[in-house]
Amino acid sequence: MAKKRERLEVIRDILGSIRNNRKIKPTRLLYASNLSPQMFKDYIDELIKKSFIKLEIDEKEKKFFLLTKKGNDFLEEYRIVENFVENFGL
Amino acid sequence: MELYSWLIENKELLKTIYALVVLAICIIIVIKTDRLFRVSSHQGIRYFRNAFFFYGIAFVIRHFFGGINLTDHSVIYLLVVKSLFEFFMIMAGFFLLYSLIWKRFERARKSPDSSLFNLKLGVFYIMVILLVILDIIWASFIFMFISQILLFFYALLISFKNYQKDKGVHKFLKFYFVAMIFSLIGWTLNALAALYLNWNRGILINIYLINIAIFLLFLYGVIQVTRKNI
Numbered sequence: 143m144a145k146k147r148e149r150l151e152v153i154r155d156i157l158g159s160i161r162n163n164r165k166i167k168p169t170r171l172l173y174a175s176n177l178s179p180q181m182f183k184d185y186i187d188e189l190i191k192k193s194f195i196k197l198e199i200d201e202k203e204k205k206f207f208l209l210t211k212k213g214n215d216f217l218e219e220y221r222i223v224e225n226f227v228e229n230f231g232l
Numbered sequence: 233m234e235l236y237s238w239l240i241e242n243k244e245l246l247k248t249i250y251a252l253v254v255l256a257i258c259i260i261i262v263i264k265t266d267r268l269f270r271v272s273s274h275q276g277i278r279y280f281r282n283a284f285f286f287y288g289i290a291f292v293i294r295h296f297f298g299g300i301n302l303t304d305h306s307v308i309y310l311l312v313v314k315s316l317f318e319f320f321m322i323m324a325g326f327f328l329l330y331s332l333i334w335k336r337f338e339r340a341r342k343s344p345d346s347s348l349f350n351l352k353l354g355v356f357y358i359m360v361i362l363l364v365i366l367d368i369i370w371a372s373f374i375f376m377f378i379s380q381i382l383l384f385f386y387a388l389l390i391s392f393k394n395y396q397k398d399k400g401v402h403k404f405l406k407f408y409f410v411a412m413i414f415s416l417i418g419w420t421l422n423a424l425a426a427l428y429l430n431w432n433r434g435i436l437i438n439i440y441l442i443n444i445a446i447f448l449l450f451l452y453g454v455i456q457v458t459r460k461n462i
Contacts, residue, residue, distance in 0.1 A: 150272055216271065222458055223272040226265075229404035229457045231394035232276025232331050 152177065153194075154220050156185060157213050160195060165206040189213070239437055250440050251295030257447040258288030261454050268458065275338060278347040279331035284450070286324035293317045311368065318364045318376050325383045326356045332390045377423035384419055388412040404453040411449045418442040 147155070152175065159174040160166050166174070172182050186207075189195045194213035198206050226232075239246060265281040268274070294317040298310075305313075330353075337352055347353075363375040391409040398405050418439055425435040 150274060219268075219271045223268050223274060223277070225402075226268055226454075226457045227274060227276060228398075229402045229453065230276075230280060230331075230408060231391060231405060232274070232280055232334075 150220065150223070152185060153189065154217065154224075156189065157194060157209060157217050157220075160207050160209045161214065161217060165198070165208050168205055168207065171207055236434070240433055243433070246440075247295060250444065251291050253444060254291050254447050255288055257451045258284045258291070261450060262288065264454050264458050275334050275347065276331050279327050279334055282347055283324045283327035283331060286320045286327060287447075290317055290320035290324060293320060315364050315368060318367060318373070319360055322360045322363055322376055322379055323356065325380050326360065329383050329387050329390075330356070332387060332394075373426055374423070377419060377426065380419040381416065381423060384412060384416040388416055404457060407449050407453055411446050414442050414446045414449070418446065 156171065156175050159171055163170075168186075171186075172179065175182055175185070177185065186195070190197065192212070193210055194216055195207050196210055198208055200206065261284040262281055265277055265284070269277045269281055293313060298313050298317070359379075363379050366375045367373055388409070391405070391412045395405040395409045400406070421435055421439050421442070425432050425439065429435055
């Protein structure tokens with residue numbers, strides 16, 4: 143059985159998916175995040191509140207998630223955090 | 233032999249420098265790990281930060297409030313300083329150990345709001361207060377020494393397990409294990425010096441050197457790992 147992801151890992155995966163796609167539709171992001179719809183909503187709300195991602199609607203009324211500079215910086219910081227946690231066995 | 237005499241003659245000056253160096257290291261580690269905690273809300277980082285915060289306070293109490301001329305102070309004052317020093321020192325050890333095992337007791341998504349006061353840490357606080365009281369009653373440091381020797385022995389086992397499991401991928405796990413060996417040696421020497429060697433100065437100098445080495449190892453690890461371009 144696969145190990146349950148931790149909160150930080152979920153956030154990294156969501157932000158990473160958006161960064162890899164430059165912009166991504168909510169349904170595709172839900173599939174990519176591998177979360178239940180309710181949990182996905184909780185995480186998205188949190189990430190929008192923290193200004194890590196933003197929701198944009200294009201001229202065809204289609205919704206997309208985009209990564210903000212803060213979100214991009216977080217991914218960089220996350221790499222350091224991940225490295226720290228693994229190096230210190232925390 | 234001349235160096236040894238010089239060290240003995242300048243004992244108080246060296247103790248102050250030693251305390252300042254340890255305090256500076258603690259401040260740097262606390263600042264750096266606090267930034268990481270604010271980014272990640274990772275509980276392990278939070279407890280690790282708290283450990284060095286408490287070590288910093290313990291060293292300030294011991295070396296700056298403990299005073300050079302102990303005869304200048306009242307017995308009550310010295311007792312309070314000793315108790316506070318012990319409390320922060322033992323608690324720092326518990327925080328360091330807990331940073332390695334917190335996942336067994338807490339769920340990452342339901343972590344407590346405060347890492348200084350929560351129900352699980354309440355058990356540690358009670359244990360530490362009991363140890364401090366026992367040392368006051370016995371007029372010794374023996375309970376602090378025993379608790380720290382046991383604690384670092386456990387931390388040594390965990391760090392060795394982490395190091396073995398990692399198979400050399402993460403460089404600092406090896407240094408962490410070395411730091412735990414030094415810590416265990418340091419506390420054991422401390423206990424021997426207090427119990428059987430009447431606070432032998434030569435042994436104490438070696439303990440100070442071991443302690444500096446431990447704090448420098450942690451500082452090296454924190455700086456190395458938190459560099460932007462790894």
